[in-house]
Amino acid sequence: MTSMSIVIVSWNTKDILRDCLISVYQNAGDENYQIIVVDNASQDGSAEMVAEEFPQVELIVNDANVGFAAANNVGFKVATGEYILLLNSDTIVLEDALQKTLNYAISRPDLGVTSCRMLNADRSLQANCFMLPSFVNSVLFLTGLYRIFPKNKFFGRAEMTWWNYDEEQEVEALKGCFMLVKREALEVVGDMDEQFFMYSEEIDWCYRFAKAGWKLGFYPGADIIHLGGVSAAKLGPDRALIKDKSSIRYMRKHYSKIHFVAGYFMMILFYLSRLPAVAALSIFSKKPGYKKIRDNHIAGLKGLVLCKHV
Numbered sequence: 001m002t003s004m005s006i007v008i009v010s011w012n013t014k015d016i017l018r019d020c021l022i023s024v025y026q027n028a029g030d031e032n033y034q035i036i037v038v039d040n041a042s043q044d045g046s047a048e049m050v051a052e053e054f055p056q057v058e059l060i061v062n063d064a065n066v067g068f069a070a071a072n073n074v075g076f077k078v079a080t081g082e083y084i085l086l087l088n089s090d091t092i093v094l095e096d097a098l099q100k101t102l103n104y105a106i107s108r109p110d111l112g113v114t115s116c117r118m119l120n121a122d123r124s125l126q127a128n129c130f131m132l133p134s135f136v137n138s139v140l141f142l143t144g145l146y147r148i149f150p151k152n153k154f155f156g157r158a159e160m161t162w163w164n165y166d167e168e169q170e171v172e173a174l175k176g177c178f179m180l181v182k183r184e185a186l187e188v189v190g191d192m193d194e195q196f197f198m199y200s201e202e203i204d205w206c207y208r209f210a211k212a213g214w215k216l217g218f219y220p221g222a223d224i225i226h227l228g229g230v231s232a233a234k235l236g237p238d239r240a241l242i243k244d245k246s247s248i249r250y251m252r253k254h255y256s257k258i259h260f261v262a263g264y265f266m267m268i269l270f271y272l273s274r275l276p277a278v279a280a281l282s283i284f285s286k287k288p289g290y291k292k293i294r295d296n297h298i299a300g301l302k303g304l305v306l307c308k309h310v
Contacts, residue, residue: 002034004102004180005081009071010089011040014049016227021054023093031099034058036075040065068176069192069201076191084186086202088177090227094119097222104219105180112185112214113206115174116222117165125165126226128175129218131158132207133250135259142270169218172210176202177226185214193253200246207254 006024010017017037024035036058039047047061060074072086083102087093097116105114118128131137137158140146149155156162163169179202189208192201206216244267251260 002032002081004031004083004085004098005034005036005075005079006085006087006098007072007075007079008035008037008087008089009040009068009075010037010042010046011065012042012044012046013089014042014044014046017046017089018049018053020087020089020091020093021050021057023091024087024098025054027093027096027098029096029099033098034079034081036060036078038062038071038075040067040071067194067197067201069196069198070194073191073194076186082183084181084183086176086179086181088226091177092225092227094223094225097224100222101180101219104221105182105217108215108217110215111217112182112189112209112212113174113216114180114219115178115217116219116224118175118178118226119223121225121227123225126228127159127161127165128178128226129160129163129165129169129171130173130203131160132172132210133158133203133247133254135255135263138263138266142266165218166220168220170215171218172216173203173206174216174218175226176205177228178224182214185209185212188212189214195249196246197242198246199243200250204250204253 008017008020021035021037024033035054035056037047037050037054038060039050040062041064047059050057050059058078060078062071062074066074076084083105085098101114101116105111108114115128118126120126140155141158145155146157146159146161150161153162160171189205189212193204196204209216247267248264251263255263
C-alpha cells in the first residue's frame with residue numbers, strides 16, 4: 001500500500017490541471033504517490049492532455065459531469081494509499097507541502113482530515129478553515145456582522161476571521177480543495193454524499209467525520225496556492241443556483257425543522273434585500289461586473305424558490 005493517493009477531479013481545466021500536475025511531481029521527490037485524475041467529461045481536451053503528457057497518472061474519464069462528490073468517490077474506489085488527498089485541479093503545490101502535511105497527519109493519529117495553509121495567486125492568505133454551518137452562523141454571515149467585527153471571536157466565528165493561520169488548530173470544517181483523509185477514517189465515515197452536485201459536500205463530510213469522533217486539523221507548516229472557482233466560473237449564473245440548492249440540502253439534512261425554515265427564509269430575504277440595489281447598479285453603473293452579480297442574485301433566488309428539497 002502506498003503512503004498517499006492523490007485524487008484530482010477536473011472539468012474543463014486543461015491548462016491549470018497541467019500546472020497542478022507539474023507542481024505535484026516537482027514536489028513528490030522520491031515518494032511513490034499514487035496520482036489519480038478523474039475527468040468529468042471535459043470538452044477542452046483535459047483527458048487527452050493527461051494521457052499524453054502524464055502517462056503515469058491513473059486517468060478515469062466519466063461519461064458525464066457527475067459533480068465533485070461523485071467524481072471523488074470514483075477516485076476513492078481505486079485509491080490504495082493509507083491517506084487519500086483530495087486536490088483541486090486549480091491548485092499549485094509549493095515546497096514539499098505534500099510530504100510535510102502527510103508527516104503531520106501521521107504524527108496525529110486522532111486526525112481524520114488534515115489541511116495546510118492556502119494562498120491566493122498573489123501569495124496573500126486564503127481562508128480555508130471554518131465553523132460548521134448553523135443558524136447562528138448563518139445570521140452572522142447573511143447580516144454581514146462578521147465583516148463589521150472580523151476580529152471578534154463571536155462575530156467572526158463562522159469564517160474564523162479572527163485567526164491568522166499561524167498555528168496548529170483543530171477546526172470544524174475545511175475547504176475541499178486540499179483535504180488529506182485518513183483511510184481508516186474514510187472507511188468509518190463513508191464516501192461523499194453524491195446528492196451534493198457541487199458545494200457543501202465537503203462541509204457535510206466534515207460534519208460526518210466529527211460526528212464519528214474524528215478530529216479535523218490545520219497544519220501551518222506547508223503551503224499551496226489555490227486559484228479558486230475556475231471550473232465553477234464556467235457554470236455562469238447556474239453557479240449561484242447550484243450553490244444555494246446545496247446549502248438548502250445541507251440545512252435540510254442537519255438542521256432542526258425550525259432552524260431549517262428560519263434559515264431558508266433568511267436566505268430569501270438576503271437576496272430580496274440586495275436585488276433592487278444590484279439591479280439599479282447593473283443599469284446605471286459602467287462597471288460590467290454588476291450585471292453578473294444581478295444575474296447571480298436572480299439565479300440564486302430562483303434556486304431557493306424552486307428548490308425541491310424545501
